[in-house]
Amino acid sequence: MNKEFKSDVSPCAVTEEELSLINKLTVKELTAEEVYTFNVILCDNEVDRDCERFDIAALEKLAELFVGVTGIFDHNPGSGNQTARIFEAKTEKIAGKITSCGDEYVCVKAKAYMPRTNKNADLITEIEAGIKKEVSVSCAVSKFTCSVCGENMRHGNCNHVKGKTYGNGMCHCILSDVTDAYEWSFVAIPAQVNAGVTKGYKKFESTENLIKSVKEGRCVKFTYEQAEELCDYITRLESEAQDGRLYRKALTDEAVKFALIAVPSLDNESVRKMCSSVETAELMKLRDAFKQKASEVIPLNPQLKAKKEKPIVNNNEYKF
Ligand SMILES: [Zn+2]
Secondary structure: OOOEEEEEEEEEOOHHHOOOOOOOHHOOHHHHHEEEEEHHHHHHEEOOOOOOEHHHHHHHHHHHOOOOOEEEEOOOOOOOOOOOEEEEEEEEEEEEEEOOOEEEEEEEEEEEEEEHHHHHHHHHHHHOOEEEEEEEEEEEEEEEOOOOOOOOOOOOOOOOOOEEOOEEEEEEEEEEEEEEEEEEEEEOOOOOOOOOOOOOOOOOHHHHHHHHHHHOOOOOOOOOOHHHHHHHHHOOOOOOOOHHHHHHHHHHHHHHHHHHHHOOOOOOOHHHHHHHHHHHHHHHHHHHHHHHHHHHHOOOOOOOOOOOOOOOOOHHHOOO
């Protein structure tokens, strides 16, 4: 998923200690004069415009995972090669600041560096000017908890809708169990709050697992792709079911034909009724048994040579 966040970007002077952290990530040893460093806040525990928020453990994990990750500058034309890299990230509590949920405000504050080159000069000037930018972080999260009922919003029995108010609170999704941090980038602040938001949920469940969840009576939410896949699967099943019905009908017709030959006292209707109440595998056995019995009454295959006399068998099991 991608998360966009209005970040404070501020320049910072590089210390000896930080320079050694940076040089752990570089191929060529850089001097303090060769690097430009700045602070960037990547994300926080405030409920965002998608009605989602990270929990503290998720922020801590993100801080850990984002070290060494390269950021790109989306808004600058021809800035394909402009990159900065995070060399330090940690969670930070802002004293006295409380989130809309009433929790202490915590954010992931990172330090990034880039080489002081002509290519980066404009960007450095912009950062020096104290700009505020939108930062987009791309990460993978595996747990989606409903703030109202505590159930998994993807697979639990939760039917709450993000952004709707229930009782005294608005439902939002708590993101936790961060598994990966892919990238971060600066993007131009969209004029509209929700403009430019891209969210791509990975297809993380197979159709089989989704069906299993449905069978177990759990509430399941489908992505568009998953719903399409499920529709294809249902169409395939319908086609197979049609084949099955045709086969079953042919099997019943055969069983009835042999049954009436084998036991003339039976009537068509009652034999059909009997056939309809058994599984297909049982119906096949029944058909074979009636066929065997019928062949004793009337030879079903033309007899080209004399058959051996068969012993009389006890036919109790076929009596009705
Ligand atoms: Zn819920």
